[in-house]
Structure formats: C-alpha cells, structure tokens
Amino acid sequence: MTWLELLDERGGVIGRRPADALPCTVGHEAANALVSRAPGVEGRHAELSLGEGGAILVRDLGTVGGIRLAPDGPRLDSATLALGHELFIGAARLRLAPGQPGGVSTSGRPAPVAALVAWSERPGVKIAAPLVLLFAGTVMGWTLSADEDPLTAGLAVGAAVLVAEAMWAGGWALVNRIRYGQARFGQHFAVGVVSSAAALLLGEAANWAEFLKPSSGLAAVVSFASLTLIWLVALRLHLRVMVPEGTLRGRRLTAAFAVLLGGCFAWAPRLADPKFDAQAEYAVELKPISPALVPALTPQSYAEALRSLERELLADRDSLPGR
C-alpha cells in the first residue's frame, strides 16, 4: 500500500492517508482530509482523485498559488503525483510514499480510533459534545447529591466537568496550534469526552475492586490496568487528532507512555508515605452492596490485619538522629 503524505514547511509529516482513500481535499480548513496551515495554503486548496492507470491527479480549486513542482516553479492547475515525487501547495508538500506495515488497519474497516477521530470532525459532534457533557455531569451530580437543592449541586458538577474538559482539550489544542499551526479545539474536546467516558467506566471498575478487596493486590492490578487503558485511549485519540494518520512507531510510543502513566497514577498513592504526624484525614468511598456479600464479623476478624500492622510498626525503628 502507498500513502499520501502532507509535510509542513520544515519537512515534518503532518498528515497521512491511504493513497486509495480518494477523492479527498487538502487545504487549511479543518474539514479537509489533509490539513496544513503552512503559508500559502488556502482554505480548500486542491482536490486529489484517482486518475487513469492508478495515477493520483491533483487539481487546483481556484487558488492564487496553485500547484507547483518546485517552490519557485511555475503555477499549475493540475498535476499527477507519482511514487517518490513531490508537489508544492503553498509552503506545504504533498508526496506519495511507500507503505509502512501496520500504519493503519488493513482489514478494510477503519480502525476504531481513526473512526472516532473521523466522527469527531463532524460539525454537529463538536457542538453536541459540550452539551452532552454538561447534561451527563448534571445528571450524575443530581443523582448523587445529598444537598437540599440537588439540581444546583448537579449543575455545579456539570459545569465543573465542562471546565475541566475544556482545559484538557485546550492544552492539546495549544500543542496542536504550536506544532501544526491549527488548534482543532472542537475535535480535541469531542474525543476528550469519549476518553472521559472511558475514564469514568474504567475508574469505577477500579473503585469497585478497591472497595471489595481493599489494599489488596487485586485492587492495585485493576487500578493499574484501568489507568493504563484510560491513558492509552486518551493519548491515541488526541494524538490522532493532532496527526490524522498515526504511524506504528507512534503507536508503540503511545502504548509505552500509557503504561508508564498508568503505573505512576496507580502506584504513586500506594507508595506515598502514609505518615500523618499531627492530623489524620479520613475519607471513604461507599458502594451499594448487599450485606450478604460481606464476610461476617468474628472475634478474629481483625487478628490477621493487626498482626500485619504490628509487624510493620515494630519494624519502624527510630532512625532519627540527635536523640
């Protein structure tokens, strides 16, 4: 398989697309399949289609700069792109490159991440995402609030998640803007809502594990797995929004980074020093559970835990100097 690649003025690949996924357009507007904010690239700059004999035909869509074979070459209305060759669209370059294994799903179906990113490009999704988030947050807050006025409490939760999501998407958009010249805030927000939903579901699984088997190996493993998955989903989605066609190398790096983040977030609180010298803070997260599922209290219920605590406490020798 061959690929259409869009390069910025510094030669970095900012967009990839299978060469047979045609026709499509290139330009600086987000609605284009290949987007570049490089100087000289217009809103809808050129259309790419399959020409006779499998060649790719690039046709100018009435721009000032048109298409050029070299940066200082003559302006053309159309040109044919062959393997290994480049065309200039403003300061951006378009080239046909040989395929890399695993770059994109070859099953004929779009990969889930790619499909989600394509879905997030729709204008309706960008508008609906904040509204859905506000509504979901409000309903959740209202359901769980023990306040006298649960609706206000729910709206506060809805507004809080909306602001948090906007800040998260804003961070990605800022990086996107600096690196690729376009923020894509709406798309980052939409995929952010998806990753937040994943975080809610997977986080709840970890919470249940912690509730049912507190401080156990199971709770730690479930926390690690869920946090890694959450980070993997979030990173894959946002990186794909930044560079619409990711590479295999990107995938591996993303997965490694997700494992690292998942590990840090899962174990950092467990490794933190449990010491509280002057103040003990207590918090609990309760789950609706049938008493029948809870082990019965016996005079020995705490014996094992206490033996283990006693061992830990006796091992905690005074290593402080200057007594």
Next chain:
Amino acid sequence: MPRRSLWLDPALVSILCVALAPGAAAQAGPLVLDPGTAAVFQRLAPAVLRLEVQESQSKAKVGIGSGFYATTDGRIVTNYHVIARLVHEPARHVVRTTIDGELRDLTLLAIDAVNDLAILGGGSLTPGAVLAPTPVSLAKGTRVLALGHPRDLGLSVVEGTHNGAVQHAAVPRLHYTGPINPGMSGGPAVTEAGELVGVNVATFGEEVAFLVPSEPVAALLERAPSAPPPAQALRADIANQLGELAKARLTALFVRDGPTAVLDGFRVPTGSDTTFRCWGDTERPTDKRYEVLRHSCDTDGTTLISETLRAGLARFEHAVVRGALSPLRLLTALEEVYANQTPFDGTAREVTSFRCRDDNVRATKLAWRTRLCVRRFRHMPDTYEAMLRAVAPGPSRSGVITSLLLSGVPFQVIDSLAPRYLAAIEVAQ
C-alpha cells in the same frame, strides 16, 4: 487526643517568667488575713521546694515547678509533668532545687505517669519539715491551703475549698476550688491542721483545680527505689502503668448487656457512669437533606507522657445520619459526614506514623466499611494508639458512622476491643 485541661505547664511558666522583669515581682510585706493560714504557711514552708528543670549544657531554665519533702530521708514528691523531660531526654536535662540560695542537683527515683507523680532524691538533703501522705477524710467545703511557687514568684499559699473526688475520671482526682497557678504543680495542698490532702496538679478554667489524692503518693513512695533507675526503665514503667490502667478500665467495655443508648433506630454502646463522660447533640445542616445525631463518650482527662504527647485512654463517637434520601444519596451523605480530620499529638521521635487497613465486615445485619489505623509509641514497649472508624448504611434511610480511639494501650486491648465494639452496634428492634 484533644486537650481537656490546662496543665500547670512548666514551659508556659518559663515563658511567663521571661516576660516579667526582675524586680517587677517585688512585693510589699505580707498582709495576714488569717492567722491560721499564716501559721500553717510558716510551719510548712521549709517542706516546700522550688524545682527547676535546666538544660544540662547551657544551664538554661526550661521549666519550674514545686515539690515537697515527704520523708525524713529527703525524698521529694512532685508532679511527673514537671520533670517529664528527664525521662524522655535524660542526657539533656537536669532537675535542681534551691536550698539556702544554692542550686543542688536532684535525681529521679520513681514516676507514676498515670497519677502524674514523681519522687526525687539525692543531694544529701535534710528536710526542714516533712509532709507525709496519710489518709484524710474531708467533707465537701473544708478549707484547704495550697502551697507552691506560682509563676516563679516565690513560695505562696492560697486558700481554697475541697469539693470531693472527681466523678467520671479514669484516675482518682480531687476537685479543689482555688486559684492554683502554673508553677505550683507538685506543691502540697493541706488542711488547716497541716495534713496532706493531695498534690497540686492541674487547673481547668476559673478556680477549678485538681489535686492528686495522697493514696497514690504513699504507694509511689513505698515502691520508689533508693538508687535512680535508668531512663529506659522509667519509660517501660510508664508503659506498664498505662497498660494496667487500660486493662482495668477498658477490658469490661462493649460486652454483652453493657450500657447502650438508642439513636434513631440504632442501638449503640455508651459509657459507664464511673469512667466515661458522654455527650449528645443533633446537627441539622441547612443546605443538606439530612441531619446527624451524635453521641460521644470519653474518659475525662488524659495522661501526659511528654510535653508533646498525651495518652487519652479511650474515646468513642457515634453519628447517625438520617433524611429523605435515596440509597445512593444516603451513601453520599455518609461519605460527607465520615470525612473529617482528627488532630493527634506526638512528634516523629515519639510515635511512628499510622499504619491502616480497610475492611468490609458484616455484624448484626449491618455491612460495615471499616478503617483501622494503629501507631506505636516508640520508646515505650507495647504501647499503641489505634483509631477504628466504620460506616454502614442502615435498613431505612439512615446510616451510622462510628469511631473508637484507644490511646496508650497494649496491643492486646486493641485486638480484643475492635471486633467487640462493632458487634455492640446493632439495628434497634
């Protein structure tokens, strides 16, 4: 443990003394209001000593207190809290007394931290007078004179009233109504006939003061060795005393048929009349759909271990949360009421950090979520502090949160009380 009474803190006295310029305390000649008081004062003044705890190297004064000769061979009775630094930092501190204008070193022979008593000796002291502890039986309202060195202003006598034994106290204390001030700690309180009633130990608000009765004084004098024991043995002694107190006061707690109270559908253990002081209240937060019924009990008073660490024996509190709430909202309400901060004393040198375990256990139809946290007093064998906090939703729109704090107790007491405590809470029929 929260502080319950204002001890006659020698450190505080030293601060106050710094604020007083020399000579500011110069006084006119004594005005004798009661010839009887003056006579007692003159007779017993040679028995009462000014004690000064100094930092060994700099000789700087870190605290002052009072003491008195209790035996003809020069044994001095004072409060444990006056000389606590000698137990915990023996290399850095020394206790001295002024005799004929000259400072003389004393040695620490025995302590009773629970009763807040200490016996000093050494220095080849020859008592000018002796106040031996003998059993006295006084009626409420009997005039009692307290002697000591208030705020390091010189030996003074104050008049007050005996008001009987303190109720609800874990250790015996006499209630004395009189102006006892910092610096008088360890001084004697006597009848008009000059008999020892007790030892000045603490104040609590306006003229409410406490004395250690003479019985534990006599017991400590009886067992005090002639040579000073090492500080490590003294600390082990504190651990034993706390352990004995805990076993005596706590082992009968939370047993079947023990005292209970009913809190909106929950039967909860309450304190016995003799050891515990219990309180109750109802909170109605204006912005919440629930109210909280509270019931708490504690042993009145704490045992001072050092100036930064106290052992409070036992305290427990129940909070019943009720309101027109769905099951999910009830869980939120319980989480909100459960979340709190508990202050603890002790420095990192004195106590380990807490180690905690979370569990789910079912007792008497209630599914509890529990957190048990324990820490160890580093320099006293088998002495621990434990906090058990538990929360359970009830059968109908209410739930219960409970906490049990055990402070300065042997491990075995935690082991036996924790499950018994939870088992004692049930849904009332």
